[in-house]
Structures are given as structure tokens and as C-alpha cells.
Amino acid sequence: MLEINNLSSGYGDVQVLRGISLSVAEGEVVSIVGANGAGKSTLVRTIMGTLPATAGSVALNGQTITGKPAHEIARLGIAQVMEGRRLFNHMTVEDNLLIGGDVLRDKKRSRDNLDWVYYLFPKLKERRKQLARSFSGGEQQMLAIGRALMTGPKLLLLDEPSIGLAPIMVETVFEKLPEINARGITIFLVEQDVQRSLSLATRGYVLEHGEIVLSGSGQELLQNDGLRKAYLGI
Ligand SMILES: Nc1ncnc2c1ncn2[C@@H]1O[C@H](COP(=O)(O)OP(=O)(O)OP(=O)(O)O)[C@@H](O)[C@H]1O
Ligand SMILES: [Mg+2]
Numbered sequence: 001m002l003e004i005n006n007l008s009s010g011y012g013d014v015q016v017l018r019g020i021s022l023s024v025a026e027g028e029v030v031s032i033v034g035a036n037g038a039g040k041s042t043l044v045r046t047i048m049g050t051l052p053a054t055a056g057s058v059a060l061n062g063q064t065i066t067g068k069p070a071h072e073i074a075r076l077g078i079a080q081v082m083e084g085r086r087l088f089n090h091m092t093v094e095d096n097l098l099i100g101g102d103v104l105r106d107k108k109r110s111r112d113n114l115d116w117v118y119y120l121f122p123k124l125k126e127r128r129k130q131l132a133r134s135f136s137g138g139e140q141q142m143l144a145i146g147r148a149l150m151t152g153p154k155l156l157l158l159d160e161p162s163i164g165l166a167p168i169m170v171e172t173v174f175e176k177l178p179e180i181n182a183r184g185i186t187i188f189l190v191e192q193d194v195q196r197s198l199s200l201a202t203r204g205y206v207l208e209h210g211e212i213v214l215s216g217s218g219q220e221l222l223q224n225d226g227l228r229k230a231y232l233g234i
Contacts, residue, residue, distance in 0.1 A: 001026045001186055002047075002155060007056035007066075009046040016042045019056065019211040024155070029187040029199040031218065034207035040190040043207070044159045048080050049073045059085065060155070062127065062205065066110065079153035081144050081161060089133035093124055096132050096143055100150030109152060116183070117146040120176055138169025145173070145180075150222040155186045162193045198222050206231075 001025040010016040016039045025032045034040050039199035045051035047058050049070040057066045065073050074080075076196050088096050097117060101110030118125035121124055121142045127135075132143060148156060158177075162170045181187050191197035198204050206227060207227055214227060221227055 001028075001061055002188065003057075003059040003062075003093055005057045005059075007043075007046060007058060008054045009042060009051055011051075015054070016210045017046060020207075020210070020212055021056075022205050022212060022215070024188055025182070025187060026154075027184070028202045029189065029191045029200055031191060031201035031204040032207055033112070033191055033194045033197060033221075034202060035231075036192070039210040040192075040206045040207060041159055042210075044080065044157055044190055044197070047073075047157065048078065053165065066129050074151065077152075077154035078157060079148035079151045080157045080159070081141075081148045082159055087132040087140055087147070089131065091132060092129055093132055093143055094128040095151050097124070097146055099130075100147035101152075103151050105228055110150065113150045113152060117149055120149075120179060121139070121146055131183070138165045138170075138172065141165060141169070141173055145176070149185075151179065153185060155188060156180065157188045157190070159190045160192060161189070162164075162191060162196070194227070195222070 004020055004022045006022045008015060008017050018044065032040055032043065034069050042051065049068055053066050057064055059065065060076055060078065065076065097114055101113055104110050123139060124142060126145055134138065135143060161173050177187060177200055189197050198218040198221050203213050204218050204221045206214040212226065214221065
């Protein structure tokens, strides 16, 4: 579904991604793990077209998307939950969700997606008339995921959904991912929480200083000695 070939990008003179190659098949949950500054968010931005690639390519279902504007990439069925979330704080929870659904230009599908999002996150339904800014960090994360799902994506990119959340909220957010995946949505998860994200992943890649240094099934990686020492301290 997603094919990344020899992808490089950076900021000004600073190269961050150094020839990344990876693939995501339809139906998978693929995790990219790596330390602070490894280039995880840079990878997400380069896939989404908000940061231009300096070399290499990204293809979605065989179609090259490198160089396409971000909104066009979104319309091809990739939704992104960004680090820092970016909600419309002055709008209600429900309006934030409905704006996500607008890209479908299909009221019925938008309504169906809204029902599903409310089923996944009942708290969003309970509090649908409240302003987004009244939400806690964890609740805002749910809302950001909900809004991404409203666009009816085939591929969901999540950039560190656990960041800044209390453990119980991390649990709530992570336990929904298999349910989202079961609905036929492929998941590409970028995380610092190595244990949790690899436990959930069909496959994973380890990113260090802008390069993929290790890959395998989630379980294989969790049993890898180097990875355990470097990321789990065991
Ligand atoms: N807008 C920017 N301008 C210049 N350099 C940047 C910018 N954003 C990130 N960088 C640099 O690029 C490198 C990779 O950053 P990136 O945000 O991709 O890391 P990350 O793996 O997402 O880290 P974290 O886990 O902390 O979110 C870092 O050295 C960072 O300082
Ligand atoms: Mg990041």
C-alpha cells in the first residue's frame, strides 16, 4: 500500500532522513520506533508532503505521491494525527469531527463515520457540545484521532499518540488501535513507547539518526538484544 524508497529530507542544510526504505501492506499495523530527534516526525511530514523530499520516493498503491501537495495526499486516503494535535479549540467537539468528515462530501458516510467514532470513544459523544479547548490532553488526542477517522482513511498515520498522556489515557488510546485496524484501516504508528507500539505491530522498523537500522516483526524486534538494551534498558 505504502512504498517508501530511498527517501531523504531535512531542514535547510541539515539532512535528517538519510535514504529510508520501507513498506506497509494493506491491513498491517507498522510501527516506527526511535529516540527523540531520530527523525520520526520528519518522516511523517515527508510522507504527507508538508516537508519536501530531497531524494527518493513515496508511493501509495503504486502511485507516486512525492511532490504532491498535502491536501491532495490526504484526499488519496491518508489521514494523519499530528504531534501536538492541532484541533480547532474554539469549536465544539462535534464540529471538530464534522469538519473532518467534510472532505468526504458525502453526508451519509460522514454520519456513519460519526456514529462509529462516538461508538469508539463514548466520551466524545457525551461531551459533543463542549468546546475542544476544555478537553484534557488525552481527550484531545481521542478527538484528534476521531477527526482523522472521520475522513474515511485507508491509511492512518499517528505521530506519537502517547506523548504527554497519563498512563491510563495511553492505555485507552492504544487499545482502540486494533479496533480501528479491524475496520480495514491500515495503521502506520510512530512512537517512542517501544514496548507498547511493537507489541501491537505486525511489523516494525527502528529509526536512528535518520536511518533504518533494524526491522522485523513486532515480536522479533522486542526480543532483539540490541533493541532491548538501547530502548528498554533490559
Ligand atoms: N522545523 C525544523 N527545523 C530545523 N530542524 C528541525 C525541525 N524539526 C525537526 N528538526 C530537527 O530534525 C531532527 C529530527 O527531528 P524529528 O522531529 O523528526 O524527530 P523525532 O524522531 O520526531 O523526535 P521526537 O521523538 O522528539 O518527536 C532533530 O535533530 C530536530 O532538531
Ligand atoms: Mg516527533
